Amino acid sequence: MKKSERQAVIERLIMEYPIATQEELMAKLKAEDITATQATISRDIREMQIVKTPDDHGQTRYVIFKETNKNEQERLFESLHDVVISIDRVEFMNIIHTLPSNGNLLAAIIDDLHLPEVSGTLAGHDTIFIISPNATVAKQLHDLFISHVADDNDVAD
Amino acid sequence: MKKSERQAVIERLIMEYPIATQEELMAKLKAEDITATQATISRDIREMQIVKTPDDHGQTRYVIFKETNKNEQERLFESLHDVVISIDRVEFMNIIHTLPSNGNLLAAIIDDLHLPEVSGTLAGHDTIFIISPNATVAKQLHDLFISHVADDNDVAD
C-alpha cells in the first residue's frame, strides 16, 4: 500500500462521510482493506492539510482546508497578477481585460475592497469597466493595478 | 468579562500571533488581563470555528475557518436566497437585482458553474444581466433561480 494511494482514499472518505475522529477514519480505511494506525493517519491528516471543524449542528468533522486565510488585498494582487491581460484608462474609467471567465470574479474582489477610488464596476466574461470619481483618481488606480500585473502578460499601459 | 469580549480578543490574538496550543492562547489572554481556563478556550474555539492547521513550515497554528467546503451549487442557492431582490426575464435575458455590492459576487458564482443555460453574464454593483441561448432556456433558468430566492425578498416573477 502506497502512501499516496492511502491518502487518496482518505480524501474520498472524508468528503463522503462526516468523519469525526482518526479512529473512525481508521475503521473506514479498514473497510476498504487499508490498514494503518492512528499515528499514520495523524501524519496523513497533517500533510494533507485536513482540519477538524464544527459543522452545522455542533458535530465536528474533518474537511480539507483551503486557503481562505489571505486578506482581501493579497487576493486582489494575486488575481491581478494571474488573470489580467491588459488595463487601459480612458478619462475616468479603467477597462480591464482578463483571461476568459475571470471578469466577474476579479470584479467581485475589487468590489469587496470598497476602495474610494472605485465608484462602481461593471463586469462580463473577460472585461471589467471600473468607474472612478474623476480622471486623476482613475490614473492613480491604473498605476496601482498595472504594478501588480505579471510582466509577461500583454499589458497595454 | 463577557464571553463576546473574550472571543473578540481571541480573534485578534490568533490573527496577530502564530498560536499553536490552547495553553499558549491562555497565556496571551492572561497578558491582556483576561483569565480563562483551557476548557473555556476550547469551547470558544469550537464556537468561533477556529481550526488548527499546519502553516508553511510544518508549524501548526490556529486560524479562523471560512466555509469553502460547500460545493458550487450550494453556494449559488445560498447566494440566491441571501442577496437577490428580484429576477425578471425579458426574452432571452434575465435581469437580477441584488443587494448593494453583491452583483459581481453572485455573477462570479454563476460564471463558475458554466451552465449551458448561461451564455454570458454582465454584472454591476447590484444588477446582473444573464444572457441565455434563447427565450425558452432563459425561462427555465428564471424558474430555477426564482425557486431559491427567499420568500420575503421582493420578488417579481
Next chain:
DNA sequence: ATCTTCATTGAATAATTATAAAAAACAACC
C-alpha cells in the same frame, strides 16, 4: 425578595491527537 430557568464557567478527567524512538520496507549501490 425568592424561585426558576438558562447560559457560562472551572475542575477534573476522558478522549483524542501528535510525536519520539525503534523497526520495517524499500531502493540504489557495490
Next chain:
DNA sequence: GGTTGTTTTTTATAATTATTCAATGAAGAT
C-alpha cells in the same frame, strides 16, 4: 548476496483538546 541511506510505519507515550458534572451568575416571573 550484503551494506548504506532514506522513507514509512508502528508502538508506546506525551501532549493537547473535549466533555462531564457541579457551581455560579444573570435575567425574568410571581
